[in-house]
Amino acid sequence: MDTAPTIKIAPNNSAFHILAADIFMGAINRVAAQDGPIRVVLPTGSTPLGLYRELIANHVHRRDLWDRVHYVALDDYAGLPPDDRRLFSNWLDRDILGPLSIPSSHRTIFNSAAPDPSAECARMDALLDQGGIDIAVLGLGTNGHIGFNEPGSAFDAHTRLIHLSVDSLEANAAYWGGMDHVPHTAYTLGLGHIMQARETILLVQGTHKADILQRMLHDPVSPALPATALRRMRNVTIIADRAAMSAAEPFPRT
Numbered sequence: 743m744d745t746a747p748t749i750k751i752a753p754n755n756s757a758f759h760i761l762a763a764d765i766f767m768g769a770i771n772r773v774a775a776q777d778g779p780i781r782v783v784l785p786t787g788s789t790p791l792g793l794y795r796e797l798i799a800n801h802v803h804r805r806d807l808w809d810r811v812h813y814v815a816l817d818d819y820a821g822l823p824p825d826d827r828r829l830f831s832n833w834l835d836r837d838i839l840g841p842l843s844i845p846s847s848h849r850t851i852f853n854s855a856a857p858d859p860s861a862e863c864a865r866m867d868a869l870l871d872q873g874g875i876d877i878a879v880l881g882l883g884t885n886g887h888i889g890f891n892e893p894g895s896a897f898d899a900h901t902r903l904i905h906l907s908v909d910s911l912e913a914n915a916a917y918w919g920g921m922d923h924v925p926h927t928a929y930t931l932g933l934g935h936i937m938q939a940r941e942t943i944l945l946v947q948g949t950h951k952a953d954i955l956q957r958m959l960h961d962p963v964s965p966a967l968p969a970t971a972l973r974r975m976r977n978v979t980i981i982a983d984r985a986a987m988s989a990a991e992p993f994p995r996t
């Protein structure tokens with residue numbers, strides 16, 4: 743059965759990031775009410791950058807919470823050495839994990855250079871099976887991908903090595919100075935683990951996301967459009983700006 747996500751619409755760019763930070767901190771506080779680590783999945787990409795700036799500017803003092811946060815990688819390029827600046831683990835280190843002083847002992851990341859990718863995926867799955875995701879912050883690909891779960895990804899898929907779709911290669915080329923610099927393979931957590939997250943926050947901004955957001959909300963729930971999986975998940979909040987909502991039909995929202 744479909745579960746209607748909560749949709750929050752931000753009137754402008756700065757309101758979007760402040761809203762995202764407030765909702766994220768609300769989720770962190772809810773999980774923190776119980777003992778134990780707070781396992782958080784965070785995306786790279788352009789959409790969450792304002793959220794990260796906002797967390798650093800206005801919430802960095804919550805040491806009581808950050809000391810309990812364990813970052814779990816959502817996805818990362820494969821085959822790169824640990825110091826490659828393109829690695830998502832290094833990107834997030836620069837933009838959020840470093841500034842929030844999340845120690846490396848609280849970071850579960852992919853070993854991009856692992857000699858045996860299958861064993862690397864199994865290692866990640868075993869860690870996720872020991873303790874699932876508390877809060878998944880996600881972005882929406884223009885092709886409907888979640889993490890690097892590209893169209894066709896099964897809802898029960900495990901962590902795996904994937905070949906980036908042309909859409910994803912093009913989207914990633916913008917960050918690294920052209921297609922020649924984008925690795926063609928990547929690791930991604932599978933929807934099987936992502937869908938078990940206790941709370942999920944999906945960030946969607948811009949007119950270029952309007953069509954896919956509309957389809958995510960109204961197309962049949964299917965691996966053909968991986969983001970429709972969020973309609974089968976609990977406690978999902980979509981934070982969108984007006985541009986991203988411009989193609990959306992009426993939908994329950996708060």
Ligand code: F6R
Pocket residue numbers: 784785786787788789790816817830880881882883884887888889890913
């Ligand atoms: C990145 C990731 C991707 C992005 C998505 C949206 O770690 O998992 O799924 O979240 O491609 O990217 P932006 O925010 O750049 O539009």
